[in-house]
Amino acid sequence: xxxxxxxxxxxxxxxxxxxxxxxxxxxxxxxxxxxxxxxxxxxxxxxxxxxxxxxxxxxxxxxxxxxxxxxxxxxxxxxxxxxxxxxxxxxxxxxxxxxxxxxxxxxxxxxxxxxxxxxxxxxxxxxxxxxxxxxxxxxxxxxxxxxxxxxxxxxxxxxxxxxxxxxxxxxxxxxxxxxxxxxxxxxxxxxxxxxxxxxxxxxxxxxxxxxx
Ligand SMILES: NC(=O)c1ccc[n+]([C@@H]2O[C@H](COP(=O)([O-])OP(=O)(O)OC[C@H]3O[C@@H](n4cnc5c(N)ncnc54)[C@H](OP(=O)(O)O)[C@@H]3O)[C@@H](O)[C@H]2O)c1
Numbered sequence: 003x004x005x006x007x008x009x010x011x012x013x014x015x016x017x018x019x020x021x022x023x024x025x026x027x028x029x030x031x032x033x034x035x036x037x038x039x040x041x042x043x044x045x046x047x048x049x050x051x052x053x054x055x056x057x058x059x060x061x062x063x064x065x066x067x068x069x070x071x072x073x074x075x076x077x078x079x080x081x082x083x084x085x086x087x088x089x090x091x092x093x094x095x096x097x098x099x100x101x102x103x104x105x106x107x108x109x110x111x112x113x114x115x116x117x118x119x120x121x122x123x124x125x126x127x128x129x130x131x132x133x134x135x136x137x138x139x140x141x142x143x144x145x146x147x148x149x150x151x152x153x154x155x156x157x158x159x160x161x162x163x164x165x166x167x168x169x170x171x172x173x174x175x176x177x178x179x180x181x182x183x184x185x186x187x188x189x190x191x192x193x194x195x196x197x198x199x200x201x202x203x204x205x206x207x208x209x210x211x212x213x214x
Contacts, residue, residue: 003200004028006066006100008053008073008091011038013163014106015072017193019046022070025197032062054086059094068102068200069095074133081136088140092147103144104200107154109185110134111141112177112211120159120177141209153205157192158213164188170195170212172205178213187213 005022009015010031019029019041028045031038036050051058053073063069071091075083088105095103110121110130120126121134141154158178170191171178179185187195195212199205 003067004065005030005200006063006069007031008051008059008069008071008087009033009106010048010072011035012072012074014074014157014161014189014193016040017189018070018072018106018196021190021193021197022200025201027197030062030066054083054090056090056093056097059091060097063094063098063100066098066100068104069100070104070106070196070200072106074106075136081133082139084133084136084140085143088143092144092150095150101150102200102203103150103152104196105140105144105152105154106196107141107156107209108134108137109156109159109177109211111138111209112156113175114177145209151203151206153199153203153207154209155192155196155199155205156209156211158187158211159185161187161189161192164190166190166194168194170214173211173213174205174208176211178211180214185213 007029011033022029023043023045031048032051038048051062073087075081112120114120177185
């Protein structure tokens with residue numbers, strides 16, 4: 003596949019690029035700077051682009067088989083920029099005639115019990131609430147894009163750099179936690195799940211949670 007990867011310079015994005023390349027896919031990696039450190043592969047091209055601009059997304063997406071996003075708000079950005087990014091991405095894909103999108107979302111909107119989402123629990127850290135709320139709003143926008151084959155793929159409650167085991171579980175709309183109630187996934191295994199989803203399309207049209 004020829005994949006346009008938005009947010010390729012980020013912590014998750016760089017790992018998505020590495021996983022795609024290791025499976026023989028070609029990757030055009032977008033960030034505002036146009037620079038992605040640490041990837042030296044003939045199948046990879048780094049380009050500059052602004053994911054809040056539908057015209058730029060359309061121009062960049064043209065000719066690709068699919069778009070993957072690991073976009074996140076920068077440290078100085080208002081988290082609400084996530085909704086601008088998803089709107090511009092959806093519009094850009096439409097203009098480019100590309101209909102497949104796998105979006106790295108948030109775990110905050112996942113269900114943890116009857117009528118309770120993770121973001122509503124007492125344990126949810128206050129400092130992550132604005133970005134979690136913005137990610138939930140982004141999901142609402144994506145959910146309405148029924149002309150696209152989209153998947154909103156959420157990490158576990160905790161995601162960190164770690165080991166690539168190739169093992170993970172998924173659940174639709176529900177937080178994935180282990181028998182001790184811990185919800186965790188390494189970034190390396192999250193990107194395995196993301197590339198598996200791009201290749202299989204098993205989770206099209208769903209808010210898919212990942213974890214062990
Ligand atoms: N448990 C959870 O739910 C959980 C945990 C961690 C992360 N996440 C989500 O996963 C996503 C990725 O996280 P991360 O930690 O990998 O983020 P990150 O390291 O901050 O990377 C964000 C990426 O987005 C790019 N970017 C930002 N604004 C852009 C714009 N306007 N146009 C083009 N590119 C832009 C950045 O590059 P430039 O700055 O160079 O443009 C960078 O490549 C985020 O949405 C985050 O909320 C969820």
